[in-house]
Amino acid sequence: MPRLVYVMAASHSGSTLLAMLLNAHPQVVTAGELKAVNLGDPERYRCSCHALLKSCDFWQTVNREMVANGHDFRIHDLARTHFDVFQSPWIQRLLRPLVRAQAWERLRELALALSPEWRHGLPIMLQRSRDLVHAVARVAGAEVVVESSKVGMRLKMLAEHTDLDIHVVRLIRDGRAVALTYMRPAEFADAKDASLRGGGTGANHDHTLDMAAAAREWRRSNEEAEALLAQLPGLPVIQLNYEALCSDPLQEVNCVFAALGLSPIATLDGFRDVPHHVIGNGMRLDSDSRIVLDDRWRQTLSEDELHTFAAVAGGLNRSYGYV
Numbered sequence: 001m002p003r004l005v006y007v008m009a010a011s012h013s014g015s016t017l018l019a020m021l022l023n024a025h026p027q028v029v030t031a032g033e034l035k036a037v038n039l040g041d042p043e044r045y046r047c048s049c050h051a052l053l054k055s056c057d058f059w060q061t062v063n064r065e066m067v068a069n070g071h072d073f074r075i076h077d078l079a080r081t082h083f084d085v086f087q088s089p090w091i092q093r094l095l096r097p098l099v100r101a102q103a104w105e106r107l108r109e110l111a112l113a114l115s116p117e118w119r120h121g122l123p124i125m126l127q128r129s130r131d132l133v134h135a136v137a138r139v140a141g142a143e144v145v146v147e148s149s150k151v152g153m154r155l156k157m158l159a160e161h162t163d164l165d166i167h168v169v170r171l172i173r174d175g176r177a178v179a180l181t182y183m184r185p186a187e188f189a190d191a192k193d194a195s196l197r198g199g200g201t202g203a204n205h206d207h208t209l210d211m212a213a214a215a216r217e218w219r220r221s222n223e224e225a226e227a228l229l230a231q232l233p234g235l236p237v238i239q240l241n242y243e244a245l246c247s248d249p250l251q252e253v254n255c256v257f258a259a260l261g262l263s264p265i266a267t268l269d270g271f272r273d274v275p276h277h278v279i280g281n282g283m284r285l286d287s288d289s290r291i292v293l294d295d296r297w298r299q300t301l302s303e304d305e306l307h308t309f310a311a312v313a314g315g316l317n318r319s320y321g322y323v
């Protein structure tokens, strides 16, 4: 029975870095974003091994495992392991708000349950997701699978409706750094090599936010994590900071391994040389194994922008120890 480590973090908080570092343990395999959506052009999307996702050997073996298990499945264009399987605009509208307090979530569940498409489709989507975790573990010969989809509702559904043994790793990063990545994603949030951005297609990011919206997005994402974990009290949670991860990565990942009952590892040198097949943020395609704290927000954000951040999300940021 594999264990699933679900990374909870606001986007661009270092979750792909963490997921790739965890993959250095011989009993851990990182799959990345098993929701397998937002791949842009699925025909051109690259796995972190740099093969096209559709022709990567690892994922082709996983595809065969899934088919042998009775699923019509291809990771790059027929995963159907996420909420995008639902066509109904009613369902999509109900799923859009991030997780809130329990009373609100009860209403959401009641409203979703009115839809026959949801009642029929959810168990199938979750069964595929559960079987995919098992298939990835089997193909990799690992006992722990790391998923970095980072969608709160997805974690909630997996925890409440499947038999997966889930551990949450919550990663928190200074909101000012994260907000900058939402404001200027091409420069601050993707592969260093511009030709590898957009999942290896070199595509540009066209989605940029102003500081108020960026700060709100970071705050909402962390509020979601707190609401969610309050509603899933049985789940073991390991909390890390991005900044500590960058300053002593080996110690931080060994803390995670200890919490999972795994033996510590001796080094992270060359962590990118360990075979990996990760779906997600562009940094998985970089080749540099050095880990450097990215705090370019200190030189980049203007006084005005810092004031705006403080007004929108300063309290929460300070509560996490960022001054």
Ligand SMILES: [Zn+2]
Residues within 6 Å of the ligand: 047, 048, 049, 050, 051, 056, 057, 058, 059, 276, 277, 278
């Ligand atoms: Zn691959």
